[in-house]
Amino acid sequence: MAARTAISAAQLDRTLGVWQRGRDSAYRSLAGSLRTLVLDGRVPVDVRLPAERELSAVLGVSRTTVAAAYEVLRTEGFLASRRGAGSWTALPAGRPMPVAGLSPFPTDSGGVIDLGVAALSAPEPWITTALTAAVAELPAYTRTHGDFPLGLQVLRQAVADRFVQRGLPTTADQIMVTNGAAGALSLLLRQLAGPGERIAVESPSYANALQAIRLCGARPVPVPLAEDGWRLDAWAGTLRAAAPSLAYVIPDFHNPTALVMPEEQRAELVSLARATGTQLIVDETMVELSLDPETPLPLPLAAFDRTGSVITVGSAGKTFWGGLRIGWIRARPELVQRIAADRASLDVCSPLVEQLAVRHLLTESLPEVLAHQRRRVTEQRDALVAAVHEALPDWTFRVPQGGLSLWVRTGEDGPGGSALATAAQRFGVWIGSGPRFGVDGVLERFVRLPYAQPPEVSWEAVRRLAAAAATEAVPAPAPDFSLL
Incomplete structure (x- = not known):
């Protein structure tokens, strides 16, 4: 059996932050904070925790406090232990998951x-209409093997056309269809990031992207966001000092702050990245969710790149519906081809019906849906x-x-x-x-x-x-x- 990933006492101390709460005893406060780390995903399931003596020394509490906290978590099902193997994080069997969009509010059935x-x-009737149209088009593809690592040509063209409408010349050979934006980022990290690689990220940034960076063995290097936006002086300092090979940024309705990067900063960031040899991965997942149709959005960040080194990730998930699980990468054609060749050992391709549905939404229904x-x-x-x-x-x-x-x-x-x-x-x-x-x-x-x-x-x-x-x-x- 493969060795479990471990988190050191020092790492756990930093991740816990301020964990003691006034009304609770120390061991209950520690147990509650550790439980939250597991539920938040900041400490993944099946990670080995530090020994009681080691953690108590770093936290400055008694070993009894740590032992009691671990026992609480074992009783709740958030910790499993075996003599000689230590203790590792877990989830309770049968734990109910939260229900999105819960209404009305149950008061007697544990609703969350x-x-x-x-x-x-899903926005209806557009999703049902698009899926119905997709099924009608499917027979044209069922005579094939159904394996399209780059994505269906009709969808690649529709995505390229949408970039053109937004002011960024794009051809279909620059587009690869993926399983959502998460799939796009995973494919890019697999191709471009190695273990120990530094990747500059905004702080705060999208939680799942940070987790993807950690899981590929790379090291996220945070660059603080100001309350009103991006600090390009901080970006310049980080890119020079840390020399990250990649940077991951969300310039349009940033997740979680919803900030939008001004055009002049986009041009400057591209210039800074080019000067330091840092490749930019731009997440445009939220770009279509403007609530002010009278104010045009800035040009795509890639529009300020003359070398083709800026990579853009997009998705139908936020614009239309996450259940479609269709995303895309816009990059140089040679990089697109390399990623597609590598994809055979990962997820092969994206589902055809969902691709056809997204093509329909982009070409037939986009203004009404937006x-x-x-x-x-x-x-x-x-x-x-x-x-x-x-x-x-x-x-x-x-x-x-x-x-x-x-x-x-x-x-x-x-x-x-x-x-x-x-x-x-x-x-x-x-x-x-x-x-x-x-x-x-x-x-x-x-x-x-x-x-x-x-x-x-x-x-x-x-x-x-x-x-x-x-x-x-x-x-x-x-x-x-x-x-x-």
């Missing part, structure tokens, strides 16, 4: 409102903003003009993000705590709140969050300089 996922339910999405997302955003202002008036945030989430700084006298996420579970709400979106446990004063739920669900979720926050009298965490 999921604010951990920033994704919309108008529909804009109306409902605006209503959902406004409801969440009003709910937080009313129930949690000391929480602060920018009101985004697009994207799917609020990036919220919690009140100074209340719990930090990790403690709040733990407490919220007891009130039937799942949220993403700030450290999920950072490197090494920073951003403890933040939470991400998606406005992907109907207004009545958001109101109820915030009511529950306010109740959870009121139960958590905790010391303020250490000062957070990540957004300064």
Whole structure:
């Protein structure tokens, strides 16, 4: 059996951040914080934890405290142990998962409102119409082997045409269809990043992308975002000092902050990356989710690149529906061909029916779908903003003009993000705590709140969050300089 991945006591200490809560005993506070790390995915399942003596020395608590915390987690099913093999993280058997879009709110069946996922339910009737059209077109492909590593030509052309409409000349041979944006990023990291490779990332950044970078053995190097956007002086310093081979950025309705990078900064970032030999991977997953149709979006970041070295990742998941699981890569044709050749040993290709459906949505229904999405997302955003202002008036945030989430700084006298996420579970709400979106446990004063739920669900979720926050009298965490 392969050796389990281990996390050192020093790493776990950094990831825990401020874990002691005023009303709980030390061992219960430690157990609750460790549980949250597992549920957040910041400590994956089946990772070996430090020995009790080692962790107690680093945390500055007694070994009895760590032993009692580990015992709580074993009893709950979040920890498994075997004499001589140590203890490793686990999930309880049969643990119920959160239900997205839960409404009405059950009070007697353990229902959970999921604010951990920033994704919309399907816009109808367009999804059903597109899938029906796709099935009708399928017979033209069933006479083939069905294996198209680059993606169907009709979809590659439709994606290329959409880039052209947005001001970026693109041909179909620059496009590869993937299994969502996550699949696109995984294929790129597999091709371009080796173990120990440095990859510059924004702080905060998309939690699943950070996890993908770690899982490929690379090292994310954080570059802090300011509250109003990107600091190009910080990017210049990081690119020169760390010499990362890659950088992963989200310039359009950034996840989780919903910020948009101005055009002049896009040009400067491309110039900085070219000067230091850093290849940019640009995540455009949220690009179509503008809530202000009167204000045109900046040109795609790749439009400022004359060498073809900027790689763009996109997806149908946020624009249309995540259940379609179709994404794409825009890159130099030779890189596209290399990735496609490598793909045979990973996931081979993307499902044909979903590709045909996305082609239909892009070419036949895009204006109507975007108008529909804009109306409902605006209503959902406004409801969440009003709910937080009313129930949690000391929480602060920018009101985004697009994207799917609020990036919220919690009140100074209340719990930090990790403690709040733990407490919220007891009130039937799942949220993403700030450290999920950072490197090494920073951003403890933040939470991400998606406005992907109907207004009545958001109101109820915030009511529950306010109740959870009121139960958590905790010391303020250490000062957070990540957004300064």
